[in-house]
């Protein structure tokens with residue numbers, strides 16, 4: 282069984298926990314897009330792990346993990362993660378492959394991301410990025426100015442290419458951002474020192490995955506971010522710079538779509554988003570604070586508070602369609618306990634016009650007001666419940682309504698961060 286796991290909202294849906302659960306039944310776990318802007322939180326044995334680059338499958342002994350060609354890799358962040366994992370007794374070496382074709386993220390990417398965001402604050406055009414350099418690194422990839430892991434195999438070529446790219450970057454840093462620029466010698470010697478360690482992980486991972494699949498191995502594709510942050514299908518320009526939808530899994534791992542058996546979408550029982558951009562179902566301040574606190578809604582990469590709102594069935598249906606979701610995992614149902622009523626946006630309104638589908642223009646989207654239906658809330662604490670039939674009737678009604686609106690079956694309901702706090706349907 283080869284399965285792709287996709288975030289069906291604006292990221293932070295709780296994919297880390299589901300990947301961790303599904304990894305138990307998989308042989309190989311693959312990250313295929315994004316970089317260390319992601320933060321997948323996994324809790325077990327009262328220990329909390331936040332993984333940014335390495336697939337969460339690494340926490341399961343015996344599983345092989347792959348960082349695919351679609352990922353942008355910051356070596357400093359990567360080795361920091363390797364060291365933390367290994368210091369906790371989790372072996373990474375020998376269990377992780379990095380695609381030869383993955384792009385390296387350099388300090389000038391990070392710097393450009395930070396300087397651009399700072400300059401946009403004044404012009405009110407800020408994206409609210411994680412400032413990890415993701416956008417500039419993908420921009421270089423597309424402009425054919427990127428440097429890939431495989432380039433490290435040829436030190437002369439790597440040095441020449443880095444010198445040429447950095448020369449141009451420094452011009453931009455000096456002329457546009459009034460920054461002194463970066464020293465070539467420093468950047469080169471730092472990356473040269475990573476060379477051997479990185480190459481120990483490097484492989485043709487597309488070929489590896491093909492061969493693993495031919496041998497009947499089960500592959501889990503671990504999406505980062507979410508559908509509404511997809512560079513093509515999300516709320517552009519308030520998006521990340523990769524394809525967080527299902528196509529990203531194919532292009533970013535070099536695996537054929539014909540090898541995929543199932544696509545699972547992960548949603549929170551409500552909606553959150555970090556960073557700027559329109560968010561029609563955003564809660565009023567008091568409710569926002571309650572849910573932020575109860576749901577611990579603070580970014581696992583930047584620590585920023587996440588904006589919270591009611592479940593938006595319009596964007597979730599968009600995710601169902603774009604990704605062809607076969608099944609759903611609904612996370613953090615426990616956070617909604619204690620509310621007298623719960624709303625779901627089933628459509629949008631602009632003036633007197635009703636929209637059932639997500640409008641592809643972000644300008645139109647920013648004008649959308651939610652059309653809500655209201656359900657009665659439940660008061661019981663559901664965090665200890667492990668069977669569907671033990672859930673309060675109103676909680677079941679809520680979930681059934683989500684299923685009906687999304688026309689997709691719910692397979693997993695999560696009622697807490699621990700592995701045991703999970704209902705399988």
Ligand code: IMP
Pocket residue numbers: 291292293318319320408409410411412413414415416505506510519520521522555556557
């Ligand atoms: P970037 O990916 O750092 O360029 O950020 C672009 C947008 O994506 C910003 O709104 C970020 O807050 C958002 N973003 C990036 N990664 C994540 C994530 O893992 N979870 C939630 N939002 C994210």
